[in-house]
Amino acid sequence: MNEIWNYLQQNRDAVLDALGQHVVLAVLPLLIGVLLALPVGYLGVRFGWLYHPILNVSGVIYAIPSLAVFVALPYVLGTQILSPVNIVVALAIYTLALMARTVADGLRSVDPALTEAATAMGYQRTRRLLEVELPLAAPVILAGVRVAAVSNISLVSVGALLGVGGLGALFTRGFQLFYTAPIVVGIVLSVLLAAIADLLIVLFQRAVTPWTRVAAGRN
Template sequence: MIDYISSNTEVIWRAFSEHVFLALIPVLLAIVISLPLGYLAVRYSKLYYPLVNVSSILYAIPSLALFLLLPPIIGTRVLSPLNIIIALTIYSVALMVRVVADGLNSVDPTVTQAATAMGYRRIKRLFSVELPIALPVMLAGLRVATVANVSIVSVGALLGVGGLGALFLRGLQLDYLDPIIVGIVLSVLLAAVCDSVIVLVQRRFTPWSRVGGRA
């Protein structure tokens, strides 16, 4: 194992860097897209079920099938990393839209009424009152989406793109266990680090939830 790592450090690092990029860029894009969609689902109740139902359908599409369907639809090459980024963004948005909507719906109406009475207009109330209260629910969904992305990226190796999945594929092709073990360990570590960072963000920005949890 040590010999394999020392002899393939550059290959492992390149695969890991690609994995981080392909897994986390879709998460950032999903945050930007899902926040307004989730807000619209709450603001206009008629949109809630259509958005949630469409999201559920999109999330149910097998990842490999989506990776194969995207190139002819959007006109990219099969080996383009853009296919992976778009597919994982779709999955992340599909998961996060419902989480954002449910988080905003969890805000006590008396709190929003009190904020309105204090002179908070809709946008200021959203960012100053509603989103901070909904943040624990939203970050819980973000943790799921992030860890799922770290896992699903590896499937892209079957198409020639996929970060650490390339190590899995190489190990299977050569009947060689070392790259598979390295890929698994790095995937788990990446997922654990990402999850821990989100937990730290939640503790930093929602200290009241931590106090309530201890109580």
């Protein structure tokens, strides 16, 4: 324990820099992927024949090993191998692949009677989507966001094998030096970061879907 504490004291700035980079590399692609998944998932519901192709393509993309994507993207994008852009783009693609199905399933879970009632009240398609369907689908969608957030936090570390990876750099440094302190610090901070991200999303979900707590209380 003293060894770990001494390492933190001596390398505080480096650890904080790695933590900050990890947060950016995990959160930015999460936001991009979710924003892209919303219209893709909606199209899968709006045009039923697109639903299964979206699911199939998403599954194939998500099955591609992350390291292979990190290595291939510089050749596709024309970026440097050490550019953080590669990590952001790769994780945004993974988030899109994961969330497209979640958004579609969330929208499909909305009771058709409620959407018909909204239409009868004069709601146009866009307003009905934004004010009725998406709020009702929010619990399902945010459950997917929780998975995507934790997944991104984990996958960012893989980028350390290419020289970019936030807390993953502590892992590689520890293995290279046969020094366990940075490895332990990296693991603990990664777990804490994932737990905090999950908690924040849960609190956000509770704030935007208060009716779910009322329904749970009645049951």
